[in-house]
Amino acid sequence: MTFDVDAMLGKLDLDAKTRLLAGQDVWTLPPLPEIGLASIVMSDGPVGVRGVRWTPDDPSLTLPSPTALAATWDPELAERVGGVLAQEARRKGVDVLLAPTVNLHRSPLGGRHFECYSEDPLLTGHIGAGYVAGVQAGGVGTTVKHFVANDFETERFTAEVDVAEKTLRELYLAPFEYIVDKARPWGIMAAYNGVNGSTMTEHGRLLNDVLRGEWGFDGFVVSDWLAARHTVNAAKGGLDVAMPGPKTVFGARLAEAVRAGDVDEQTIDDMVRRVLLLAHRVGALKGTTAPLVSEVDGAELAREVARRSFVLLRNENDVLPLDKPRSIAVLGALADDPKILGGGSATVFPADVVSPLDGLRTALPDGVDLRYSLGADPRTTLPTASDGFALTAIARDGEGRELATFPLPEGRIRWIGELPGELTIDALGSVEIAGTLTPEASGEHIFGITGAGLFTLTVAGKTLFDGATVREGADVVTAVTHVEEQRYTTELTAGERVDIRLVYRVPPAMAGGIAWISFELGHSGPIADPGAALEAAVALAADAEVAVVVVGTTADVESEGFDRKTLALPGKQDELVTRVAAVNPRTVVVVNAGAPVEMPWRNDVAAVLLVWFPGQAGGAALADVLFGAHEPGGRLPTTWPERLADCPVWNVEPKDGVLHYEEGVFIGYRAWERADVAPAYWFGHGLGYTGWEYTALSVEPDGDGGADVRVRLRNTGTRTGREVVQIYLTPVDIDGGRPARWLAGFANVEAGPGEEVEAAVRIESRSVSIWDDSWRHVPGEYAVEAAHSYANPRLTTTVRLAKTG
Numbered sequence: 185m186t187f188d189v190d191a192m193l194g195k196l197d198l199d200a201k202t203r204l205l206a207g208q209d210v211w212t213l214p215p216l217p218e219i220g221l222a223s224i225v226m227s228d229g230p231v232g233v234r235g236v237r238w239t240p241d242d243p244s245l246t247l248p249s250p251t252a253l254a255a256t257w258d259p260e261l262a263e264r265v266g267g268v269l270a271q272e273a274r275r276k277g278v279d280v281l282l283a284p285t286v287n288l289h290r291s292p293l294g295g296r297h298f299e300c301y302s303e304d305p306l307l308t309g310h311i312g313a314g315y316v317a318g319v320q321a322g323g324v325g326t327t328v329k330h331f332v333a334n335d336f337e338t339e340r341f342t343a344e345v346d347v348a349e350k351t352l353r354e355l356y357l358a359p360f361e362y363i364v365d366k367a368r369p370w371g372i373m374a375a376y377n378g379v380n381g382s383t384m385t386e387h388g389r390l391l392n393d394v395l396r397g398e399w400g401f402d403g404f405v406v407s408d409w410l411a412a413r414h415t416v417n418a419a420k421g422g423l424d425v426a427m428p429g430p431k432t433v434f435g436a437r438l439a440e441a442v443r444a445g446d447v448d449e450q451t452i453d454d455m456v457r458r459v460l461l462l463a464h465r466v467g468a469l470k471g472t473t474a475p476l477v478s479e480v481d482g483a484e485l486a487r488e489v490a491r492r493s494f495v496l497l498r499n500e501n502d503v504l505p506l507d508k509p510r511s512i513a514v515l516g517a518l519a520d521d522p523k524i525l526g527g528g529s530a531t532v533f534p535a536d537v538v539s540p541l542d543g544l545r546t547a548l549p550d551g552v553d554l555r556y557s558l559g560a561d562p563r564t565t566l567p568t569a570s571d572g573f574a575l576t577a578i579a580r581d582g583e584g585r586e587l588a589t590f591p592l593p594e595g596r597i598r599w600i601g602e603l604p605g606e607l608t609i610d611a612l613g614s615v616e617i618a619g620t621l622t623p624e625a626s627g628e629h630i631f632g633i634t635g636a637g638l639f640t641l642t643v644a645g646k647t648l649f650d651g652a653t654v655r656e657g658a659d660v661v662t663a664v665t666h667v668e669e670q671r672y673t674t675e676l677t678a679g680e681r682v683d684i685r686l687v688y689r690v691p692p693a694m695a696g697g698i699a700w701i702s703f704e705l706g707h708s709g710p711i712a713d714p715g716a717a718l719e720a721a722v723a724l725a726a727d728a729e730v731a732v733v734v735v736g737t738t739a740d741v742e743s744e745g746f747d748r749k750t751l752a753l754p755g756k757q758d759e760l761v762t763r764v765a766a767v768n769p770r771t772v773v774v775v776n777a778g779a780p781v782e783m784p785w786r787n788d789v790a791a792v793l794l795v796w797f798p799g800q801a802g803g804a805a806l807a808d809v810l811f812g813a814h815e816p817g818g819r820l821p822t823t824w825p826e827r828l829a830d831c832p833v834w835n836v837e838p839k840d841g842v843l844h845y846e847e848g849v850f851i852g853y854r855a856w857e858r859a860d861v862a863p864a865y866w867f868g869h870g871l872g873y874t875g876w877e878y879t880a881l882s883v884e885p886d887g888d889g890g891a892d893v894r895v896r897l898r899n900t901g902t903r904t905g906r907e908v909v910q911i912y913l914t915p916v917d918i919d920g921g922r923p924a925r926w927l928a929g930f931a932n933v934e935a936g937p938g939e940e941v942e943a944a945v946r947i948e949s950r951s952v953s954i955w956d957d958s959w960r961h962v963p964g965e966y967a968v969e970a971a972h973s974y975a976n977p978r979l980t981t982t983v984r985l986a987k988t989g
Contacts, residue, residue, distance in 0.1 A: 220470025266318020298778025391422025505812025528744020635703025874901025
């Protein structure tokens with residue numbers, strides 16, 4: 185089909201054109217049959233494709249967290265990840281994936297730290313470009329987000345970032361610029377926050393002048409959900425699509441602005457052109473089709489990415505890999521019920537999850553005895569009602585008449601955007617979780633309500649709660665994603681079945697708008713003495729040859745909608761590790777967290793393995809690594825502090841509505857280099873199961889300010905291994921306004937025992953340029969380091985990098 189956008193525009197009147205620029209619901213743009221345009225469907229990522237239904241009934245492949253993907257330091261693997269997500273998107277009827285997130289790890293307290301890649305803009309750009317290229321090769325669009333400086337969650341809807349242009353260009357814009365140049369993304373998502381005086385959905389200088397003008401971006405710009413605030417300012421400021429619908433600042437309101445003379449219709453035509461180009465690219469126009477791609481085994485790729493991402497932080501006396509110990513004690517609640525992904529809009533629902541306990545049991549060598557004990561539970565919210573419950577979802581109208589019923593495998597309802605069956609939001613008066621519970625134990629049972637709104641909870645004929653749970657000042661997205669649990673108790677008797685009823689009353693204001701119904705019934709039986717659980721775990725560890733302790737964070741700690749307050753592990757997990765290490769010198773700690781945590785016991789245990797949020801196959805990948813079928817391949821994409829108090833940059837709370845990036849270009853390792861204390865683990869750190877000798881380094885300047893680097897290295901161990909060769913630049917004449925050293929390139933290599941291999945790394949001219957009203961190359965002598973990590977250079981040479989042409 186010939187893509188004649190002018191002919192299509194000629195068939196559309198103003199109302200049709202402006203209708204195309206506004207969501208018709210939470211996830212889709214409206215079809216325009218007069219030009220053969222089908223509805224364009226968008227869906228959240230980045231670790232899976234949820235589709236238009238936010239429900240476990242529609243499961244998704246669940247890959248490891250973005251921090252995990254970045255820990256592989258492998259853009260080609262990121263491209264393969266993008267390919268399998270395009271496959272998932274097509275399976276679910278999705279045209280555009282709302283990913284990747286390429287904001288930087290400015291502070292370890294950032295609530296969506298797990299959803300971003302790295303503290304370094306170059307590593308972020310390379311991984312993000314690979315991801316985008318893979319998704320779009322499958323005919324599915326991406327929206328690189330959140331443009332720009334959306335590195336925090338506190339007051340994110342209203343806060344403004346005050347940031348110097350140099351800092352903005354060299355750090356926060358840099359990953360977006362690289363991805364636009366190398367991967368040509370079809371979409372960009374404008375963030376909630378403001379930057380230097382303008383909210384990002386209206387930021388004409390950054391959207392029109394920089395993104396489109398300087399960088400040549402030809403795709404569409406979509407608002408983050410509910411981020412668009414002003415019709416005229418957004419249209420003139422560079423926004424193309426306002427989501428979600430049906431109530432937006434575009435659509436009919438935009439048509440009115442054109443008729444009033446506030447917006448030129450040529451501006452509308454340009455916006456529509458970009459949306460039609462998107463439709464052409466994703467096959468949403470009649471006569472166009474998405475490209476055919478090879479089928480990929482998503483579950484196997486999820487397992488590969490997980491084990492390639494695991495970072496071995498410590499391995500004293502080569503305790504790992506485990507060499508068929510006679511007995512293993514596996515400890516910690518997360519061993520049995522792991523955190524596989526972060527909370528918020530990144531959430532998807534896997535069909536199956538392999539826990540660490542499942543993975544180890546399946547791969548356990550013959551003759552090895554494995555036993556499990558809870559030890560410590562990090563969860564601060566109740567488990568979702570499931571065991572002992574028989575539940576149904578009941579939808580009623582405003583008069584209490586039953587409209588429909590749906591089976592519920594557990595006490596959770598997520599009806600966001602699309603309602604089940606034939607339900608409509610206008611007809612809905614209430615939704616309830618109803619059924620029975622047959623308690624296993626007598627005593628005080630705890631029930632929890634998670635959700636925002638008006639609720640009534642009745643257990644065994646007794647009303648435990650009747651009122652509102654809405655957090656003051658919470659926006660709708662935060663209210664859904666930020667866990668705020670209300671707890672109530674009642675005495676129940678083992679074996680005596682009781683009726684349960686949790687009713688949510690749909691607010692009248694939701695009529696005619698977005699269906700946003702999200703709430704949960706939690707439950708716990710009589711709670712055992714937590715001290716007894718610790719004692720049992722310690723006793724089990726003392727009797728085992730190896731103790732594997734799984735610790736980490738929860739959705740209460742790492743999620744969209746709020747920033748973290750501490751880096752300490754929740755609950756009694758630190759005490760569990762400390763006490764186990766005291767009785768078992770072969771204690772291996774598995775850290776199940778998407779972002780840095782404090783590890784006060786790290787020097788007292790034999791091994792520390794960081795598995796991030798490892799996705800649905802994390803337990804199988806863990807067994808691969810612990811038993812030595814594969815080595816852990818990850819390197820830290822961000823520097824890990826010893827303590828939060830040591831962090832040179834940590835503040836994420838705006839003051840009077842403004843967050844000042846006072847540190848300038850000094851974040852991450854750039855800031856730690858100047859700090860008075862050292863971190864626990866530097867950027868790029870990670871151990872394997874073999875050793876590497878760097879034997880030769882050569883640098884060939886290209887005359888354009890960059891250089892080609894070649895590094896020879898040899899595997900000195902007895903196992904096949906993978907090394908990430910990292911290239912850092914240090915200016916010989918240190919300029920106080922520049923970092924002391926920075927990452928300029930990297931490459932993955934693999935070799936068998938005793939084999940030698942060569943890594944080829946490209947240093948781009950931009951790596952030796954600074955922003956000074958424009959990009960300015962800084963010629964001079966530079967030390968070029970080939971390193972195992974930021975803190976572990978192996979070979980160094982000095983060259984002059986200059987533009988000679």
